[in-house]
Amino acid sequence: MSTQTTGTIAVFGATGQQGGATVDALLDHKARVRALVRTPQSDRAQALAARVVELAALRTDGPTSLAAALGTVEGFYSMTPEANSLEEVEAEIRIGTALVDAAVEVGVPHAVFNSVFGADRESGVPRHDSKHWIEEHLRKSGLRAAMVRATAFMENFASVMAPSLEHGEIVLRLPLPQDVALKMISVRDIGRVAAALQLDTAEAPGEAVDLVGDELTSPQIAAAFGAHTGLPARYETLPLSALPNDLDKAMFRQFAKAPQCPSGLTVVRAIEPATLDLVEWIRTTGWTAPTNVAGS
């Protein structure tokens, strides 16, 4: 693959899931990448360095280190870390706005901010509203920027939302009514779309892309895992009280209300035609049912 960019692209969150996928996609385009990391000695940072990614140490509470890390870059991809409490939501807003301010200070020519589906408006979901405020800050900053708004990661089905194998049956349990379609995207494709926008090989209509790779009800999701394993599958709706914290409860309440988003599917595929749907993600990742469940 080729790129129209010859300068360096800075990536915040490069040691994480979405930032890591963005680095992968930028390197596939032969772009030069600088990872902004807290701990350059960490195994994950060193694994990046081994792939000829430049490392720049930063502290998000240190404006000087931020601006220095962004010096001379041609583009800047950023995301914000997960917040699991209102204090962490406040910290997320501080980090996001500090990143924008540093980009403005050094005059970064082009930024891509990885936000969340629905962050174009206030929703009452704290970890979505945090991204809404950062988007607003970015918009008012005057930086040339595009938003990519992630939906649920398909990778959650290999971790926190994994179906289980119980008595020879695949069982999916989520706190979602069974007629609600969940919007989802693979982390790989988040990175590919972000990189394409960052490198100007694609355009975001209205400077924002809702990252939807598939949209399925929970019984349809269970059926996809069942078909892959050749086992019967069923879905059970969990009560919201099964969730560990109020932020998750607010988020799943919002998921149950969110309208369908067929335009997101079209826009994402126009940018990345090989975007995975859930069935393809299950196949390409070689998903296997967890075997450590009693009775499996």
Ligand SMILES: NC(=O)c1ccc[n+]([C@@H]2O[C@H](COP(=O)([O-])OP(=O)(O)OC[C@H]3O[C@@H](n4cnc5c(N)ncnc54)[C@H](OP(=O)(O)O)[C@@H]3O)[C@@H](O)[C@H]2O)c1
């Ligand atoms: N899970 C989902 O389905 C989903 C869907 C949509 C949106 N989101 C959003 O996605 C975001 C999480 O993305 P992710 O899963 O890609 O993250 P992740 O894998 O947890 O990685 C977080 C990255 O941020 C860095 N980081 C964390 N705190 C930092 C700090 N204080 N200063 C500097 N760097 C810091 C970490 O670097 P270190 O190496 O230094 O730790 C790491 O590179 C959250 O905002 C979440 O709301 C998630």
